[in-house]
Amino acid sequence: MKARAVVFAYHNVGVRCLQVLLARGVDVALVVTHEDSPTENIWFGSVKSVAEEHGIDVITPADPKSPELRAAIAAAQPDFIFSFYYRHMLSVDLLALAARGAYNMHGSLLPKYRGRVPTNWAVMNGETDTGATLHEMAAKPDAGAIIGQTAVPILPDDTAAQVFDKVTVAAEQTLWRVLPALLAGEAPHLPNDLSQGSYFGGRKPEDGRLDWSKPAAEVYNLIRAVAPPYPGAFTELHGRRFVVARARLAAPGSPAAQAARDLPPGLHVSDNALFGVCGDSRAVSILELREQHPGRPDHETVLSPAQFAQFIDSSRQS
Incomplete structure (x- = not known):
């Protein structure tokens, strides 16, 4: 039976x-x-x-x-x-x-x-x-x-x-x-x-907020732990929210790793490359960055390094 x-x-x-x-x-x-x-x-x-x-x-x-x-x-x-x-x-x-x-x-x-x-x-x-x-x-x-x-x-x-x-x-x-x-x-x-x-316990989308003052390994682990199709790790800059959808720890000696030594923690762009500088002066190379639209967390736009650089330049001028 x-x-x-x-x-x-x-x-x-x-x-x-x-x-x-x-x-x-x-x-x-x-x-x-x-x-x-x-x-x-x-x-x-x-x-x-x-x-x-x-x-x-x-x-x-x-x-x-x-x-x-x-x-x-x-x-x-x-x-x-x-x-x-x-x-x-x-x-x-x-x-x-x-x-x-x-x-x-x-x-x-x-x-x-x-x-x-x-x-x-x-x-x-x-x-x-x-x-x-x-x-x-x-x-x-x-x-x-x-x-x-x-x-x-x-x-x-x-x-x-x-x-x-x-x-x-x-x-x-x-x-x-x-x-x-x-x-x-x-x-x-x-x-x-x-x-x-x-x-x-459970996690909420807000738990994906990036703290760039933390070591690069910790930042990177958060990025990959909540990467899409999960809500994603995010950072806010000049009133706008950016989701780091894909990333990788920057290899020692890479342009991102070298630039990180002279930059404060946070999101940066240099030589057409996006990267985040972390609290231990190591870098996370960002392979896909999305902008999340206000009031519409389900609607995101993929940004190129050039588009993000343009945003940074316009924010400095305003």
Whole structure:
């Protein structure tokens, strides 16, 4: 008899892990997901579309604690509850409806980077690896026993979006590998020692504000941690906001690195090259600079070095 599951899912990890369950023969009775927000840049796959293509009932409750949602899950009589990048914590009362357990896929190597947006935090903190972990859900976030995990590298110039693509594959591989044992009741439940890990909260677009007084490595890690399709790292100059969409640490001896020694921290242009000077007198070469239009954060114009130089010249004259 097939194992029966209710799946809470969203984003690319939700899409891929739902497909793994179906490929492994799990009877997915119900999918719970989110309505896409009109104010969010939707650059990822649709769990709702995948579920509907397979004829699975889909609901999008605004409140994960509503009695209507609990009733829908109870009616499905799940053996398992799975959560794959669903954005709300599920109550212990809700998890108890799964006769054989409730499991979540988290985008880090637990116990490191519990909490929100773990991939972005890992890149911002200069980590060299991260991964995906399937774990048992508990009252605390990302605190239950570990069922399996897969590591991926973070290369020095990877953006968070590039790392997230790797984490999505790691999540798929982890679930594919451990699911047969989990369904058979034979999967190991390994300790998740929270004392050896860390917890991080969510991030807001304002957290992408650049502080050029910080060391170049720290500035660069922020740029790549929030690079598009995330809201982007930004700086303000003469009342206008500029988003650093693509960048790289300036190589020692490069024109940008040499110019940085004589310039104050901040955004600069020289010899048709854009760069930011940081607090340690090192430079970040800016490969793509966008101007964000007032009142329209979703509307940006890519600026060439010449256009930015013209802006600087006109600002000095006014």
